Amino acid sequence: QSVLTQPPSVSGAPGQRVTISCTGSSSNIGAGYHVHWYQQLPGTAPKLLIYGNTIRPSRVPDRFSGSKSGTSASLAIAGLQAEDEADYYCQSYDSSLSGYVVFGGGTKLTVL
Amino acid sequence: QVYLQESGPGLVKPSETLSLTCTVSGGSVTSGTYYWTWIRQPPGKGLEWIGSISYSGSTNYNPSLKSRVTISVDTSKNQFSLKLRSVTAADTAVYYCARASSDPLDYWGQGTLVTVSS
Numbered sequence: 001q002s003v004l005t006q007p008p009s010v011s012g013a014p015g016q017r018v019t020i021s022c023t024g025s026s027s028n029i030g031a032g033y034h035v036h037w038y039q040q041l042p043g044t045a046p047k048l049l050i051y052g053n054t055i056r057p058s059r060v061p062d063r064f065s066g067s068k069s070g071t072s073a074s075l076a077i078a079g080l081q082a083e084d085e086a087d088y089y090c091q092s093y094d095s096s097l098s099g100y101v102v103f104g105g106g107t108k109l110t111v112l
Numbered sequence: 113q114v115y116l117q118e119s120g121p122g123l124v125k126p127s128e129t130l131s132l133t134c135t136v137s138g139g140s141v142t143s144g145t146y147y148w149t150w151i152r153q154p155p156g157k158g159l160e161w162i163g164s165i166s167y168s169g170s171t172n173y174n175p176s177l178k179s180r181v182t183i184s185v186d187t188s189k190n191q192f193s194l195k196l197r198s199v200t201a202a203d204t205a206v207y208y209c210a211r212a213s214s215d216p217l218d219y220w221g222q223g224t225l226v227t228v229s230s
Contacts, residue, residue: 002158036216038159045208045223046159051216089159091217097175101149101161101212 003028004090004104011110012080020107022073022090028102030071033093037066037075040087040106049088050075077109085111114139116209116221124203124228130196134209134221141190142167147212148192150183152205153223160205164212165192199228 005023012018022035029035035053038046050056050066053073063078073092077084090104120132134148141148150162163173165183173181177196185192196203204227210217 034215038217045220046217047220048216048218051218057218091159093215100172100174101164103159103161106158 002105003094003102004092006088006090006104006107008105009108009110011112012077013112014080014082016080017076017078018080018109019077020075020088020090020109022075022104024071024073024092024102026071027096028071028092028094029068029073031095033095035066035068035073036091037064038089038091040089042086046089080111082111085109114211114219116211116219118207118209118221118224120224120226122225122227124199124226125230126200126228127198130194130199130203130207130226130228132194132207132209132224132226134192134194136190136192136211139211139219140167141185141192142187144168145214147172148183148185149210149212149217150194151208151210151217152203153208154202154205162194162196162207201228204228 037050039049040046053068054066065076067074088107094102115137117135124130147164149164163183165171180197182195206223206225208223210220
């Protein structure tokens with residue numbers, strides 16, 4: 001099982017807003033480490049979507065937003081589009097195991 | 113723009129050593145601000161961090177793999193490499209190399225599938 005917990009799947013109709021949660025603990029997200037989000041389109045490598053909890057690279061549409069509170073973080077996608085159908089992963093660091101990189105298990109977003 | 117490209121055998125026999133190289137272009141592995149990283153993804157499953165190395169050779173490994181993994185950097189070739197010893201079928205995965213920019217993994221290679229089978 002993954003150190004960070006994500007729902008296995010979420011879905012929404014085009015134009016709707018969906019959120020994906022990422023739950024950690026006091027040794028990772030709750031310890032103040034940043035949360036990053038990656039989008040993996042089918043058959044491709046993951047791409048950085050959100051970094052530093054809330055920051056979007058310039059190429060990422062502002063429909064994507066991130067937030068963090070306590071031991072959890074969330075990715076929100078507004079105005080869903082068919083091209084958003086992908087797997088999404090959260091990532092942080094964990095101080096209980098020498099500060100190593102930890103991922104969530106991934107969430108499959110289906111656009112209905 | 114930074115590009116990373118994985119290379120190495122696509123098939124490895126059980127108990128042998130998996131060896132992959134990542135060639136970096138558009139940037140230098142000698143930059144002091146980055147950690148060069150290996151990640152893998154078993155078929156149909158999620159991402160697993162394997163380990164990271166700085167240009168100076170400082171390494172950090174996933175504790176679950178630490179006894180079998182070595183990551184090294186070759187500054188003369190602008191490459192870094194992964195060796196995973198005593199592989200089993202459970203090590204079958206797409207292996208990605210990536211650059212960690214202080215914190216997030218901002219550039220990734222396209223990935224290479226390595227199958228462990230006799």
